[in-house]
Amino acid sequence: MKSLNIKIGLIASIMVLFTACETIDYEDTNVNPNGPTAAVTSQLLTNAMSFMAEYIMVDETTILYMQHITQGQYPGASRYNTLNESYDDWYVGPLTDFNRIIDLNSDPETADDALSYGSNANQIAVAKILRAYYLHYMTDKWGALPLSEAFQGIDNPQPAFDTQESVYNYMFAEIEEAVGMVEMAEPGPTGDYLFGGDMDTWVTFGTHVKMIMALRISDVAPGLAQTKFEETVATGRLITDNSDNIEYTYGTDDESDSPWDDNFKTREDYILSRTMVEYLRENQDPRLFEYAEEARDSVSPVTNFPGGIDAGYVGAPNGQVNGNVPSYSFIRSEIIYTPDFPTPIFTAAQVDFSLAEAAGKGWNVGGGSAAQWYEAGVQASMEYWGVDATGITDYIAAHPYTGIDDIAYEKWVALYLNGPEAWAEWRRLDAPYLEPSAFASDPRIPVRMAYDPSIADNNAANYNAMIGFQGPDNNHTKLWWDVN
Structure with a gap:
């Protein structure tokens, strides 16, 4: 009987505690008082910018392809051994950051909070300019990219590929829209360690991305190329003196050095x-x-x-x-x-x-x-x-x-x-002449990077459709603009 009473008492105690848990108001016990209460767009921008140094400013594989340098005792990319790369880091990293910056500065419910980090329009403009710059690097590396159906999460985990021509048209529109919305008299974005929020420099930056894109397509779309190129000339912003060069400046610590x-x-x-x-x-x-x-x-x-x-x-x-x-x-x-x-x-x-x-x-x-x-x-x-x-x-x-x-x-x-x-x-x-490495198993200099094999496994239908309009997914299928 004593044992039974003990068991009944334990059950009653547990029931009381469970009931109490339903009624106790813990308020902000688990809230970090030092944490941000809203998304910090300056941190998103800084994080997205870091990809420039890590992936674009010093892209050893392409430098090796171009025979400016070669490798010492461990040849790899100089033998064209890098057959494919994943673009996942770009999508889940900087491109998502840019999308979030744009959303936070566009949504009336969050735009006022985002003003703490620069004018809404200028934050959006920089995000769009850099997004186009990154997409330009990506499409000139892989070719077709998921774009119009991308960034939908579980609503569309298998997005279709957009042709490189479509990606270029998107980038032209993106840059032109971004430059047109810049507010020179308003603050530029904080977190911009590249230009310190100087919107004049960002407009110049975007103008040069557009100029390079225009010349890049001059053999496949000469009319559009001429129009876009001449538009950049008409701005009077093209750099023709070294004093105006745009450079990426590094820090001296291990986190930000070259x-x-x-x-x-x-x-x-x-x-x-x-x-x-x-x-x-x-x-x-x-x-x-x-x-x-x-x-x-x-x-x-x-x-x-x-x-x-x-x-x-x-x-x-x-x-x-x-x-x-x-x-x-x-x-x-x-x-x-x-x-x-x-x-x-x-x-x-x-x-x-x-x-x-x-x-x-x-x-x-x-x-x-x-x-x-x-x-x-x-x-x-x-x-x-x-x-x-x-x-x-x-x-x-x-x-x-x-x-x-x-x-x-x-x-x-x-x-x-x-x-x-x-x-x-x-x-x-197609110049100057570069003799392919005699030590490569396939003695041809790559003209594109192949997609990561996981794309074919996880998005087979759209991957196969892309091959149908772009060509085989290897290092030697020429991109849309590479017609000579």
Whole structure:
């Protein structure tokens, strides 16, 4: 009987406690008093911007494709071993961040709170400009992308692919809408560590994305390309002087320093490609001495500069196991050992060569011939890298403009270490000649990146439909704009 009473008492106690739990008001016991009560758009923007440094500013795979550099004892991408990549991080990371910034600044219920981080219109404009910039990088890498049906979560976990042409049309509209809504007199977004909320610079940034996109499609949609390109010229915002270059500036701590500094902290995996060194040597291009360091343990058996001053500059065969890396030239020491050495995003040289090509097509570039813009591009590139006036004059005199191949070559040289742009322009212009690595199992330089295999597994119907209009999902199916 005593045992039974104990059991009845325990049951009654539990019932009382359970009932009490239903009526007790815990109020804010589990609420973090220091946590934000609304989404912080400045943090979303900062996080989204970090992808620029991590993925675009120093994209080693595409730099290796373009033979500006090659690898030491562990060749991989220089042998074209990187067959596919996933774009998932872009969708769940920065693109989602941009969408959230736009939503929070557009929704009347959250727009007032978002004003704490800059004007609603300016936050939306920057998010749209950067979203277009990221999409441009992505589509020029993979081609077709899920876009019009993307970001619907469980409502549509298997979105269709939009053609690259559709993605380009979307990006043009996105940039134009964003630039048109900028409020110059209102605060720019906080969290903008790139330009400090300077909306004038953001408009210039967006204008240059549009210019590059326009020229990129000039062989497949010449009418649209001309219209969009001439619109950027008419803004008067195109960079034609190095003092106006747009650069990505890093910090000095481990969290924000240059990826090149990180690459060379404990290893020496990247050395100058023989292709780059020998092209510069053959043309007696003084940028050789600005792009690279002299090899520590060897000299070149061939020299071409007066007095053999180029003997110390040695390039390595692309894709070979180059185990003794001190036998080859390294990237300029300031680039790889200075944590906050900036990376160019848009430069006068790149713009000048674009204007040279456009002038050669008969487009309105506001004055100047193809030859004049070509020479301006060479001069801007050399000045940026510290070549003296005499060296510039002598080089231009020895390498006059004769046609599009000259522009293609000089653009490839000027885009040194800008892998995504150099790769895209090389694919579009089919110049200069780059001999594929003799050590690759498939001796063809890739012209696109294949999708991650999970796409075919998890979104088979739309994946197969994409193959139907784009072509086989491999590294050698040309993109929509790559028609030459």
